[in-house]
Amino acid sequence: MPDAYYLQLTEQLRHLITQHAAQWEGKLPAERALAERFSTTRVTLRQALAQLEGEGLIHRSNRRGWFISPARLMYDPTRDAGFNDYVRAQGRQPRTAVLQLESRAHLPAARALNLPDDHVFHHIRRRRYVDDRAVLAESLWVVPERAPELLSIYASQSLWGLLRERWGHHLANRSISMVSEALSPGDAEELFVAPGTAGLNICRAIFDDQQRPIEYDEEHWLHDSLCIRVELSGQQ
Amino acid sequence: MPDAYYLQLTEQLRHLITQHAAQWEGKLPAERALAERFSTTRVTLRQALAQLEGEGLIHRSNRRGWFISPARLMYDPTRDAGFNDYVRAQGRQPRTAVLQLESRAHLPAARALNLPDDHVFHHIRRRRYVDDRAVLAESLWVVPERAPELLSIYASQSLWGLLRERWGHHLANRSISMVSEALSPGDAEELFVAPGTAGLNICRAIFDDQQRPIEYDEEHWLHDSLCIRVELSGQQ
């Protein structure tokens, strides 16, 4: 069926990668070396690599080369479990870098939380790692009335833990949306990948048990880094 | 920031497309024409088009050209609403083509439903359209004990409607997983797109209120055709 050479190449590379994964220590040989080994051009070789990238088998670190992708992280966006907890529960190592703390308005957050367009939020921007690979760039927009001194006390711990323990909020109602995307140049740079790399965008609007808006967040994941999982019981 | 020419091209094309959408009737001019208009090569032009494809703004119909993508379909995989119902509710036109009806074993279904590896299922393979664009290829694996004569009476209606009305099943517990994927050559062909086109794979295992397995399904969506939406209330 696959008569195009780059599709045959894709299969050969797939086998090569699974066989030599250990010996290469996760990093593929240089493109020119691979192209020569298969007697083809870099263009065609890159077409095959792009296929495997789309499948989630390998990924690129911008200008540093091709790497074998680790197993996907299981993630249930409907649960309250903090990032650190569920990453560790899967035997992986979480890490967080806080990129920005500020207060300002944000239209999508205002719209999603049914607040005036110019409402000001506490904004936390952070980058999250799994096993030292940056996989997630996210922005949190917290309603300041619910967590007044947030920005002065926040330091990369669990936000939902804080909201629960310090301010006694119960995250009861949530509206979640997920779409595939191409990472914006900004998001791509923060995750050290090439612009336009495939990503998954997850947005959540969260309200308490009295329908008061609490928080809105925008997550940009590398597309190959996660598997969304939702378990539900009870009739819908 | 975007000094690469193909990224500038991406922006120019984005504007061109939004302006001329109506006049072009959804189909972009030929690649050679566009490349000439921007004084570049087809390779670079295609790189820019691929960016817009990743964003979901345009898509390809295999060997027929580039088309402007319609608005994403909102889809809540946690609900029981039938495809026809929720597509119509969004003012769109649903259509279904049944591709295959058979009985056979399927390992992933058996595993997901906690049945023996060689358990035989009723298998329904179908293609679903929204406004005459094929957007979904799916396989349903129904436990025959729950719907014995399914294959002889099924004809593209709502499967969940049938299960409920004819056999009185309540779809109570479900386990859902979603991952981005590159469409397999087979799935791509069924959806009339190029092999390796970005897709979204959704799998569901469904049990009744007594935890008896009912059905397992595998969905392959074009990545730009939908927006997953989940609304939840109550604490998790």
Place this chain on the structure above:
DNA sequence: CAGTGGTCTAGACCACCCA
């Protein structure tokens, strides 16, 4: 500084779609 990936050129051939 050497080598790498990212980008780009200027062609070519073929299978397939559509008129």
Place this chain on the structure above:
DNA sequence: GGGTGGTCTAGACCACTGT
């Protein structure tokens, strides 16, 4: 049968990475 998109070649230059 003409034109299209899909594929492929054989180069090139540059910015950046890692040493």
